[in-house]
Structure formats: C-alpha cells, structure tokens
Amino acid sequence: xxxxxxxxxxxxxxxxxxxxxxxxxxxxxxxxxxxxxxxxxxxxxxxxxxxxxxxxxxxxxxxxxxxxxxxxxxxxxxxxxxxxxxxxxxxxxxxxxxxxxxxxxxxxxxxxxxxxxxxxxxxxxxxxxxxxxxxxxxxxxxxxxxxxxxxxxxxxxxxxxxxxxxxxxxxxxxxxxxxxxxxxxxxxxxxxxxxxxxxxxxxxxxxxxxxxxxxxxxxxxxxxxxxxxxxxxxxxxxxxxxxxxxxxxxxxxxxxxxxxxxxxxxxxxxxxxxxxxxxxxxxxxxxxxxxxxxxxxxxxxxxxxxxxxxxxxxxxxxxxxxxxxxxxxxxxxxxxxxxxxxxxxxxxxxxxxxxxx
Amino acid sequence: xxxxxxxxxxxxxxxxxxxxxxxxxxxxxxxxxxxxxxxxxxxxxxxxxxxxxxxxxxxxxxxxxxxxxxxxxxxxxxxxxxxxxxxxxxxxxxxxxxxxxxxxxxxxxxxxxxxxxxxxxxxxxxxxxxxxxxxxxxxxxxxxxxxxxxxxxxxxxxxxxxxxxxxxxxxxxxxxxxxxxxxxxxxxxxxxxxxxxxxxxxxxxxxxxxxxxxxxxxxxxxxxxxxxxxxxxxxxxxxxxxxxxxxxxxxxxxxxxxxxxxxxxxxxxxxxxxxxxxxxxxxxxxxxxxxxxxxxxxxxxxxxxxxxxxxxxxxxxxxxxxxxxxxxxxxxxxxxxxxxxxxxxxxxxx
Numbered sequence: 001x002x003x004x005x006x007x008x009x010x011x012x013x014x015x016x017x018x019x020x021x022x023x024x025x026x027x028x029x030x031x032x033x034x035x036x037x038x039x040x041x042x043x044x045x046x047x048x049x050x051x052x053x054x055x056x057x058x059x060x061x062x063x064x065x066x067x068x069x070x071x072x073x074x075x076x077x078x079x080x081x082x083x084x085x086x087x088x089x090x091x092x093x094x095x096x097x098x099x100x101x102x103x104x105x106x107x108x109x110x111x112x113x114x115x116x117x118x119x120x121x122x123x124x125x126x127x128x129x130x131x132x133x134x135x136x137x138x139x140x141x142x143x144x145x146x147x148x149x150x151x152x153x154x155x156x157x158x159x160x161x162x163x164x165x166x167x168x169x170x171x172x173x174x175x176x177x178x179x180x181x182x183x184x185x186x187x188x189x190x191x192x193x194x195x196x197x198x199x200x201x202x203x204x205x206x207x208x209x210x211x212x213x214x215x216x217x218x219x220x221x222x223x224x225x226x227x228x229x230x231x232x233x234x235x236x237x238x239x240x241x242x243x244x245x246x247x248x249x250x251x252x253x254x255x256x257x258x259x260x261x262x263x264x265x266x267x268x269x270x271x272x273x274x275x276x277x278x279x280x281x282x283x284x285x286x287x288x289x290x291x292x293x294x295x296x297x298x299x300x301x302x303x304x305x306x307x308x309x310x311x312x313x314x315x316x317x318x319x320x321x322x323x324x325x326x327x328x329x330x331x332x333x334x335x336x337x338x339x340x341x342x343x344x345x346x347x348x349x350x351x352x353x354x355x356x357x
Numbered sequence: 358x359x360x361x362x363x364x365x366x367x368x369x370x371x372x373x374x375x376x377x378x379x380x381x382x383x384x385x386x387x388x389x390x391x392x393x394x395x396x397x398x399x400x401x402x403x404x405x406x407x408x409x410x411x412x413x414x415x416x417x418x419x420x421x422x423x424x425x426x427x428x429x430x431x432x433x434x435x436x437x438x439x440x441x442x443x444x445x446x447x448x449x450x451x452x453x454x455x456x457x458x459x460x461x462x463x464x465x466x467x468x469x470x471x472x473x474x475x476x477x478x479x480x481x482x483x484x485x486x487x488x489x490x491x492x493x494x495x496x497x498x499x500x501x502x503x504x505x506x507x508x509x510x511x512x513x514x515x516x517x518x519x520x521x522x523x524x525x526x527x528x529x530x531x532x533x534x535x536x537x538x539x540x541x542x543x544x545x546x547x548x549x550x551x552x553x554x555x556x557x558x559x560x561x562x563x564x565x566x567x568x569x570x571x572x573x574x575x576x577x578x579x580x581x582x583x584x585x586x587x588x589x590x591x592x593x594x595x596x597x598x599x600x601x602x603x604x605x606x607x608x609x610x611x612x613x614x615x616x617x618x619x620x621x622x623x624x625x626x627x628x629x630x631x632x633x634x635x636x637x638x639x640x641x642x643x644x645x646x647x648x649x650x651x652x653x654x655x656x657x658x659x660x661x662x663x664x665x666x667x668x669x670x671x672x673x674x675x676x677x678x679x680x681x682x683x684x685x686x687x688x689x690x691x692x693x694x695x696x697x698x699x700x701x702x703x704x705x706x707x
Contacts, residue, residue, distance in 0.1 A: 062496060064461030065503075084438045084459040109432045110505070128432040152431030158510040159434070176433050195433065288502055290532035290569035317498055317567040344461070344499050 037295040038263030038282050046310040050320040051348040054095045066339035068114035068327045069346050080114035080124055101139035107131040113179045123180050130174040144206055147174040169196040171208040179227045183234035191225040212253035217243050220255040227268040231276050239265035259306035269330035278302040281325040284315035286341045297322045386664040387706040390674040394450045394702045408468035408681040409693040409700045412475045415448035420469035420479050434506035441466040456494045462486040462503055468540050478541050485535040501535040528575040529557035540588045544595040552589040573614035578604055581616045590631040592658055600626035620660040632687035644679040651676035
C-alpha cells in the first residue's frame with residue numbers, strides 16, 4: 001500500500017513537473033537541469049529494493065570508487081575498484097569475500113569496467129594502462145591482453161591542452177578504453193573511449209577486424225563511448241554518453257538506430273535469455289553537483305528496440321539511492337548488481353516489475 | 358570592572374599588533390603536557406599531524422601526513438596514491454590499530470573529528486573528500502570526489518594538482534564538490550557543516566544523509582566572507598563557528614548561515630573546538646608557524662576571553678603550528694601539531 005501511494009504521488013509529481021516545465025521553463029527547473037533531464041516522460045516506476053550490507057569485506061580491505069561490477073554463471077561477483085591501487089575482488093553470490101585477483105598486475109592502474117564472458121572468463125578494462133585484460137574463470141591466469149600500457153621509461157605524460165588534437169587511433173592501441181562486449185561467435189567489441197571516439201571489433205583471438213566512429217554528433221559518430229553491450233543477434237549497443245544517446249550498430253558496426261530519450265547513458269547492460277531487455281543508467285554526474293543530481297540518477301529498462309518499459313532509482317547516498325552508477329550487471333532481469341563511483345560501493349537491486357515483493 | 362577594562366584594552370589593542378594585545382590583556386592558564394603520550398609500534402611513525410579527535414570511550418584518533426603520495430608512471434594520465442594514514446590509540450596512548458588501510462581518498466590529511474555517535478570523519482584536503490567511518494572502522498559515507506588524475510606541466514587546465522580542481526577559487530557549485538576542504542562539524546539534528554576550504558571559501562550544509570541543503574560565503578573580508586575557513590565547530594544551539602584564518606577572526610553564524618557576530622581579538626585561528634556539556638567553551642589556536650606565536654585561547658561562546666596558554670617551540674608543552682584541538686573534556690585537551698609531528702595531551706589547571 002505504501003509503495004502504491006508513493007508510486008501515484010510520484011506520477012502526479014512528474015505530471016506536475018512536466019506540465020510546469022512546458023508552460024513556464026523558469027518554474028522549477030534551471031536551464032542546466034532542463035539540459036540534463038532525460039526526455040522521456042510519464043515513465044512508469046518499477047518498485048525495487050536494495051539488499052542491505054551486501055558485500056562483506058575483511059577488516060582493512062576497502063572498496064574505493066565502485067567502477068566495475070560483473071557476475072559469473074555461479075553468481076559470483078567481481079568488483080573492479082579504484083582503491084589506493086586499482087584492484088579486482090571476487091565475492092560469492094551471498095556477498096562473502098573470496099579473493100583478490102591480479103594483485104600487482106602490470107595492466108592495473110585506473111579501473112574502468114569488468115565483464116564476465118559466456119565462458120566465465122573475467123575481463124578487466126583499465127583506463128589508466130589503456131588495456132583490456134582477459135583472465136581465466138579462476139582469475140589466476142591471464143589468457144589474453146589487448147592494447148599496451150605506455151612505457152614508463154617515457155616518463156610522466158604531460159597533461160594535454162584542452163583542445164589538443166588526439167593522435168590518430170591505431171588498430172591495437174587504446175586511448176582510455178571504457179568497456180568490452182562479445183557476440184555469440186566470441187568476437188570482441190571494445191569501446192575506446194575517452195581519447196579515441198570509436199568502437200573496435202576483434203575476432204575471438206584478438207585480431208583486428210574493423211572499427212567505427214570519430215568524434216562528433218552525427219549518427220555513427222561518438223562523443224565518449226562509455227559502455228558497450230551486445231544482444232543475441234550480435235547487434236552492438238554503445239552508450240554515447242556525451243551525445244546523450246544510445247547508438248545501435250549491427251555486427252559489422254554499421255549504424256542502425258539511436259535512442260535518445262533516456263538521458264546520458266553511463267552504463268548499459270543487455271539481459272540474456274529469450275526476451276532480452278536493455279538497461280541504461282542516466283547517472284548523476286560524478287562532480288557531486290546537487291543541482292544536476294536532482295534531475296538525474298535513474299535507471300531505465302527498455303526493450304531492445306528502444307521502447308521504454310520503466311525506470312527506477314534517484315540520486316543520493318542512502319541505501320537504494322544511486323551515487324553515479326558506473327556499471328550494471330543484469331545476468332538476471334530482476335536482480336541487478338550496480339557499482340557506483342561516488343559512494344564507493346556495490347548494490348544488489350531486487351526489482352519488482354509486477355509490484356509484488 | 359575587570360571585564361570593562363579588558364574590552365577597552367581589546368579595542369585599543371586592535372590598533373596595535375595582536376601579539377602586544379595578547380601579552381598585556383589575557384590571564385595565563387596553567388597546564389601540563391603528558392610526556393610520551395602515544396606509543397607507536399616499531400616501524401610506524403607519525404608525520405605532520407593536522408588532526409586529532411577522541412571518541413566517547415576516550416580513544417584517540419590521529420590522521421597524519423606520512424609516507425609519500427606516489428604518482429603512477431606509464432599511464433595515459435598521472436594518478437596519485439597514498440600519503441595519509443589514520444591511527445587509533447587507547448586512552449592511555451597504547452596503539453590500537455590502523456584504520457582505512459589503502460583507502461582511495463587518503464592523500465593529504467587535513468583533519469579528523471568524531472561525531473556524537475562515535476563515527477570517525479576524516480577530512481582530506483588532497484582528495485577533496487570527507488570519509489565517514491562507523492565505530493567498527495567501515496566506511497559508511499563519502500562526500501566529495503578525489504580528482505581522477507593530476508595535471509602535469511600545465512597550469513589552469515586539466516584536472517587540478519591533486520588538491521582540487523584547477524581554476525579560480527570561488528564559492529563552488531551546489532553540492533559536495535569540495536575544493537581543498539578543511540573541517541567538519543554537526544548540529545544536534547545531525548546536519549553536516551563542511552568548511553570548504555582553501556579553494557571554495559564557503560561553508561556547505563548537508564542533512565545527516567549527505568543531501569545538500571545550502572552553502573554560504575565567498576572569498577573576501579566582509580562579514581560572511583572568508584579567506585581560508587580553516588576549522589569549524591557548532592554549539593548545542595546549532596550556531597556555527599568558523600575559524601576564518603587569514604582574516605584573523607572567528608565568525609559566528611546561526612544554523613542557516615546568517616551572520617551573527619565575529620571575534621577578531623584572538624589572532625589567526627587555525628583550529629577551534631567547542632566543548633560539550635551544559636557550560637560550553639570555545640578554544641581557539643593562534644599559531645603562526647615559524648616558531649613565532651603559538652597559543653590557545655579559552656573563551657566563552659559569546660567571545661569573552663577567559664585565558665590563554667602555550668608558546669611557540671619544540672619542547673613538551675610548547676607548540677609548533679598547532680593544527681587540531683579535541684576538547685571533549687575542557688580541562689584535558691588533545692592537540693595536533695603539523696610542524697612538530699606529534700600529539701600532546703594537555704591538562705589545564707584553570
């Protein structure tokens with residue numbers, strides 16, 4: 001009952017806010033807020049809970065920025081975190097700490113994403129070393145690496161001027177890569193990234209096939225491809241974050257469609273199974289600006305064709321609030337695991353799409 | 358009569374140097390410092406100690422600048438790590454534990470405070486963060502965000518020097534986007550007040566869950582403006598006291614940030630503390646560094662000076678750049694010194 005009430009209250013508030021916005025832009029939202037708010041309106045709310053005290057860490061082990069989270073087929077949880085050093089931890093399905101993976105690894109400097117492929121291999125994407133690292137399911141062996149860490153003998157790189165041109169992209173080098181995905185054949189798709197504005201496709205053995213994207217706002221161009229995922233047919237969904245849209249490409253990276261109703265997509269996930277859904281987070285910005293946080297932070301559930309099914313969540317620091325969601329695991333449609341940047345944590349969310357607990 | 362002559366003297370004293378005034382007008386409070394207070398294990402050393410705080414059991418928390426902040430080579434950008442550690446000691450000074458080993462936001466210590474529920478709050482000026490530990494030592498809330506990378510070879514551009522975003526100091530955007538924050542305090546409702554700080558020259562108020570409420574202040578010398586709000590404390594009425602260090606005054610605001618009054622006769626306040634209990638006192642440290650002036654004033658909340666104690670130096674009972682005060686017991690202070698790399702426990706005999 002309580003949930004129903006708050007749901008209808010929210011719906012009324014949304015109606016009120018949107019009508020107020022249409023008639024008098026000054027009434028309620030600032031220009032910055034209007035720019036940041038997702039276009040989608042009257043989206044149904046999906047009730048959900050967050051599991052309290054989910055991850056249990058040993059004494060003197062701490063998560064830093066919760067950058068990446070993924071589960072394997074056993075439900076084990078992998079967390080790739082910006083701690084004082086970037087570290088990768090494994091927990092069991094109940095959140096009990098199991099072990100650290102890749103301690104002292106040459107490719108770990110600044111975490112960006114972790115994903116688990118259909119064979120349970122663990123993939124870490126590191127934005128600092130410009131590398132994508134594939135571990136075996138046990139996490140005790142590196143099976144393959146993509147990209148190359150800049151040589152430390154070159155010294156500390158000077159910070160480029162804000163408008164400095166980006167060096168041309170190379171087949172096997174990344175510039176602050178962000179995420180990785182696979183199709184059914186095992187082909188590898190890397191979103192690359194903050195520096196290069198492209199998506200690169202490799203075969204399952206790491207051999208370059210093709211790439212798409214230059215920096216820009218036209219269809220097929222990208223401005224910060226921040227997350228990537230693929231569906232069962234091999235279509236590729238790219239979170240084109242700074243363009244505030246999701247772009248869909250076919251398996252050869254030919255442009256197909258744009259979904260631009262769901263704000264700035266920070267994290268994407270496509271569920272497995274016969275009916276696949278696409279989750280996208282319109283995360284509140286990581287600069288801790290409360291003005292923008294007031295109109296962002298929610299996660300959308302969509303059909304693969306872009307139809308919005310519902311949304312849930314808001315920005316905040318409490319349990320069930322989101323502090324800049326950075327990665328979503330959706331192995332189970334209604335049991336998401338999300339990592340957050342600014343709250344240094346991972347939450348397990350139980351969705352109740354039928355309204356039942 | 359004594360009060361009148363004192364305030365007269367204070368008024369006159371403003372025309373002269375504060376040092377002269379301090380020497381002529383204020384009674385001295387007798388005190389001792391406990392020798393060999395903190396017992397450190399082998400291979401653990403304190404560095405500069407900007408902050409010290411006690412909890413309700415009398416345990417002592419020390420947030421110190423020690424080791425070295427490291428920069429990572431061979432990456433697309435330059436990242437910094439380490440440089441600050443948090444230690445807990447028993448009331449007798451015995452070492453209990455290190456807290457927050459390897460925590461992402463430990464970069465350049467600025468302060469530590471313990472709230473009424475015994476949560477331990479660390480203020481880090483390098484990572485622009487406040488980190489709240491529960492009494493068990495787990496992180497339960499963070500505020501602010503560490504700059505992802507530091508700027509190398511550039512000024513004004515990039516992402517800041519590891520000590521906050523680059524650019525002009527200002528009042529900051531709404532939210533917990535701190536720029537070299539310095540201190541934290543709470544009112545009885547649990548609202549959070551952050552002194553923010555070297556960069557933003559503002560006080561930011563949040564509810565107990567960390568939701569932003571408002572902020573006030575900008576860089577300047579007018580009432581309600583700040584030039585390095587360096588330390589902050591609240592009284593039981595919820596009034597907010599800000600050590601406006603480079604303006605050489607303590608400013609008092611009500612709970613909503615409305616300016617009430619200022620005390621400008623206690624030198625350069627680097628650290629302030631308000632004692633709990635029915636009769637609250639305000640302690641303020643006037644410490645210039647360079648072995649010149651180092652003294653602590655004891656005041657009534659209305660600004661009347663009751664006495665002072667201390668002098669600059671490196672010996673026991675002396676202070677060199679006193680940076681943090683804990684006054685849970687108004688006659689038993691814990692003080693942290695940056696230049697002397699130590700914590701002293703002072704017993705006052707007023």
